[in-house]
Amino acid sequence: MRRTDKFGTLTLVAATLMTAPAVAASNGAPPTLPAIFPAPTSITLGNGSFPLGKTVVLIAAPGTDAATIALTRDILLASGVVKVTTAKRLPSHPEGTHILIGAGSAPLIRTTLARSATVVDDHVEGYTIASTPIDGGGIITLAGHDADGLFHAVQSFRQLAKRPVFPAMVIQDHPAMPIRGTIEGFYGKPWSMADRTKHLNFLATVKANTYVYSPKDDPFARDRWREAYPAATLTSLGALVATARRNHVDFVYAVSPGPTVCFSDPADAQALERKFAALRTIGVHSFYVALDDIEYKKWNCPRDATAFGPSGAEAAGIAQARLLNTVQAQLVATDPASRPLIMVPTEYYDAKETPYKAALRKELDPRVVVQWTGTDVVPPAISIPDARTATKAFGRKTLLWDNYPVNDYGQTTGRLLMAPYARREAGLSGELTGILSNPMNQEAPSRVAVTGVAAFGWNDRGYDAERTWHFSARELAGGDARAEAALLTFFDTQHMAPTFGSQPWQEQAPRLKAALDAVREALADGDATKRSAAIADLRAQADTLANAPDIIRSGTVDPAFAEQARPWLDALQLWGRALQLTAAGLDAAEHGSNAATRYFTDAGRLAVQAAAVQSIPGATRFDGPIKVADGVLDQFVKDAPALIAH
Structure with missing residues (x-):
C-alpha cells in the first residue's frame, strides 16, 4: 500500500476507505483506476464499484449554480440513465445511486465527504469527487472549493460516467497554473463566431479557464481601435461572453493600439477606456493590451518625443509602461470586479537583458501580467531555467504565450500541426503564472494540441503527452474506436512542427x-x-x-x-x-x-x-x-x- 499527502502526486491505495460496506462490481472484477484528462492531482482507489443504474437521485446543496446542476443531469442522461429525480437531503438508508453536488463548505457536502474520510480540496478551482458503494448502488459526491472547482468536478464526472461501473474512490484535484487556455492571436482569417462558440464549449471540457479575443484581422481591435464597435458586432461578442461565463472561462478582450498609439496623449488613454467601457457593458471584466509586432524604435506622434525623449528601445519601454499603468489604474477605479491587465511586450521572445526589458521591468505596475513566448517566437523547447530567466528579465513571473499549434507563418504553409504537446519541462508551473496556446486558423483541428496545452497547464508534473494525444482523438471521435484510430493515423501524417529556423521541433510522421x-x-x-x-x-x-x-x-x-x-x-x-x-x-x-x-x-x-x-x-x-x-x-x-x- 502506498500513500502520499492529501494533495500529493497521483496515488493508488488498495485499501477500504469507506465507512459503508464495500460492494463488489456486478461482474466480480476488481475496480480499476480511471483515466481522467487532465490528469488529477491525486486519485485514491477504494474497494468495490457500482453501476450508475437507470434511476439516479440528484441532490444539490443550497446555492449550487443551476447551470452546473443542469449539466450534471445532461451527463447522466447521456450516459444511459433513464430517470433523474431530485431530493433535498440524503435519506438515512439510501437505496440506488445518489449524487450530491455543491460547495465543500455546505454541511450536506461536508457530511457526505466524511463517509469517504475526506474533505474538499481547498485550492482555488479545486474539487473533490468521492464515491461510496452501498447496497444496490452508491453515493457520489461532487464538491467544489468554489463555483469553478465544482464545474471542473462535473467535467471529470462526464468522463467517469462513460465507464460501465463507478469505482469507490476519492479524487482530490486542482490546477497547477492559475491561467490556462488559448489566445486567438494568429494572422489571417479569424475564427467565425460559431467557431469561437464551439471553442469555448471545448475549453470547458479540458478545464481551461481563459480565452483571449485578439484576432489580428479585427479592424476595431487593431487598425481602427479608437472606433466603437458596430452594435451588431458588440451584440455578437456579448453572446460569446455569455457562452464563456457559462463554461467558467474568463473572456479577455485584447486591443492592439501599437501601430498608431500616442503614448503621452491623454486622448488615447481615454480611447482605450471608452473601448473597455463598451466591452464592460456586455460583461467583460478582463482586458489586454497587445504591443507585439510593431515598430517601437520610432514614435507615432511628436509629443512622445517631447515626453520621453529621442525614440529607441528604452524610451519605448518607459512610454509603454506609463500608458499601461494608467490603464491598470483606470480598471481598478472603474470596475472592482476587474482582473489584472495583461500585456504582451514588443520584445516578447527570449529573455536576454535589453534596455527595453530593463525599462519595462523598472516602470511597469507590478499588477500587470506580462506575456512571453519562450526562448524564441516558436521555441523548440521551454525549460525551468528559461522561465526563471524570463522572470528576472521582466521583473515578474510571466504568462507563457506558446505559439503552438499556430500555422500562420511561412514554414507552416500547407500544414496542420497536430503532434502531441511536448518538450515543455515538468515543473514550469512553479515559474509561470499560466500558459495560453496560440491555435491554428482551423479551430477544430486546433483542439488536438490545445488539449495537451490545457492538460499541461492543469498538471504539468502528471502530464503524459502521448496519452493526452490519444484522449484528444477519442474526444473528437465521440468515443468511436474506429474513428479514433483513423484520427490517430491522420494526426501522424501532420506531426511535423516547424520553427522559424530550418529545424523542426517535432519530426514528421x-x-x-x-x-x-x-x-x-x-x-x-x-x-x-x-x-x-x-x-x-x-x-x-x-x-x-x-x-x-x-x-x-x-x-x-x-x-x-x-x-x-x-x-x-x-x-x-x-x-x-x-x-x-x-x-x-x-x-x-x-x-x-x-x-x-x-x-x-x-x-x-x-x-x-x-x-x-x-x-x-x-x-x-x-x-x-x-x-x-x-x-x-x-x-x-x-x-x-x-x-x-x-
Whole structure:
C-alpha cells in the first residue's frame, strides 16, 4: 500500500476507505483506476464499484449554480440513465445511486465527504469527487472549493460516467497554473463566431479557464481601435461572453493600439477606456493590451518625443509602461470586479537583458501580467531555467504565450500541426503564472494540441503527452474506436512542427516512418518469408491510410473538423491509394510479374495528384500545396521501384 499527502502526486491505495460496506462490481472484477484528462492531482482507489443504474437521485446543496446542476443531469442522461429525480437531503438508508453536488463548505457536502474520510480540496478551482458503494448502488459526491472547482468536478464526472461501473474512490484535484487556455492571436482569417462558440464549449471540457479575443484581422481591435464597435458586432461578442461565463472561462478582450498609439496623449488613454467601457457593458471584466509586432524604435506622434525623449528601445519601454499603468489604474477605479491587465511586450521572445526589458521591468505596475513566448517566437523547447530567466528579465513571473499549434507563418504553409504537446519541462508551473496556446486558423483541428496545452497547464508534473494525444482523438471521435484510430493515423501524417529556423521541433510522421523503415529493412534482408510478410504489412498500412479520410468524414467526428481539414483528407486519400499501388508493385516484382512497372507508374501518377492538392483559399495566411507525411510517404513511393528488381 502506498500513500502520499492529501494533495500529493497521483496515488493508488488498495485499501477500504469507506465507512459503508464495500460492494463488489456486478461482474466480480476488481475496480480499476480511471483515466481522467487532465490528469488529477491525486486519485485514491477504494474497494468495490457500482453501476450508475437507470434511476439516479440528484441532490444539490443550497446555492449550487443551476447551470452546473443542469449539466450534471445532461451527463447522466447521456450516459444511459433513464430517470433523474431530485431530493433535498440524503435519506438515512439510501437505496440506488445518489449524487450530491455543491460547495465543500455546505454541511450536506461536508457530511457526505466524511463517509469517504475526506474533505474538499481547498485550492482555488479545486474539487473533490468521492464515491461510496452501498447496497444496490452508491453515493457520489461532487464538491467544489468554489463555483469553478465544482464545474471542473462535473467535467471529470462526464468522463467517469462513460465507464460501465463507478469505482469507490476519492479524487482530490486542482490546477497547477492559475491561467490556462488559448489566445486567438494568429494572422489571417479569424475564427467565425460559431467557431469561437464551439471553442469555448471545448475549453470547458479540458478545464481551461481563459480565452483571449485578439484576432489580428479585427479592424476595431487593431487598425481602427479608437472606433466603437458596430452594435451588431458588440451584440455578437456579448453572446460569446455569455457562452464563456457559462463554461467558467474568463473572456479577455485584447486591443492592439501599437501601430498608431500616442503614448503621452491623454486622448488615447481615454480611447482605450471608452473601448473597455463598451466591452464592460456586455460583461467583460478582463482586458489586454497587445504591443507585439510593431515598430517601437520610432514614435507615432511628436509629443512622445517631447515626453520621453529621442525614440529607441528604452524610451519605448518607459512610454509603454506609463500608458499601461494608467490603464491598470483606470480598471481598478472603474470596475472592482476587474482582473489584472495583461500585456504582451514588443520584445516578447527570449529573455536576454535589453534596455527595453530593463525599462519595462523598472516602470511597469507590478499588477500587470506580462506575456512571453519562450526562448524564441516558436521555441523548440521551454525549460525551468528559461522561465526563471524570463522572470528576472521582466521583473515578474510571466504568462507563457506558446505559439503552438499556430500555422500562420511561412514554414507552416500547407500544414496542420497536430503532434502531441511536448518538450515543455515538468515543473514550469512553479515559474509561470499560466500558459495560453496560440491555435491554428482551423479551430477544430486546433483542439488536438490545445488539449495537451490545457492538460499541461492543469498538471504539468502528471502530464503524459502521448496519452493526452490519444484522449484528444477519442474526444473528437465521440468515443468511436474506429474513428479514433483513423484520427490517430491522420494526426501522424501532420506531426511535423516547424520553427522559424530550418529545424523542426517535432519530426514528421514518426509512426508511419517506423512502419515504412521496417518494410525497407525486411526487403533488404533478402529472406523470402520476411519480404512477403513486409509487403503484406505495407498493404495493410496503405489500406489504413486510404480508408482513414472516409472514416473521419463518416459523421462520428465533429463535421467542423472534417470540413476544416478537407484538403488534407483529400490528399491523404490519394497518398493512401498511391501506397496501395506501390505495395501491389512490390508484390508483383517479388513474384516476377511484368505488372510491377504499371503499378509503380500508376502510383507515381497518384503521388503527383496528391502533392498538387491546395489549401482552402484564404483559410490560412499563406495558401499553398498540402503537406502529408512529407519526406516520409512521398520518399517511399519514389524509392519503392528500386527496392526489388523488375
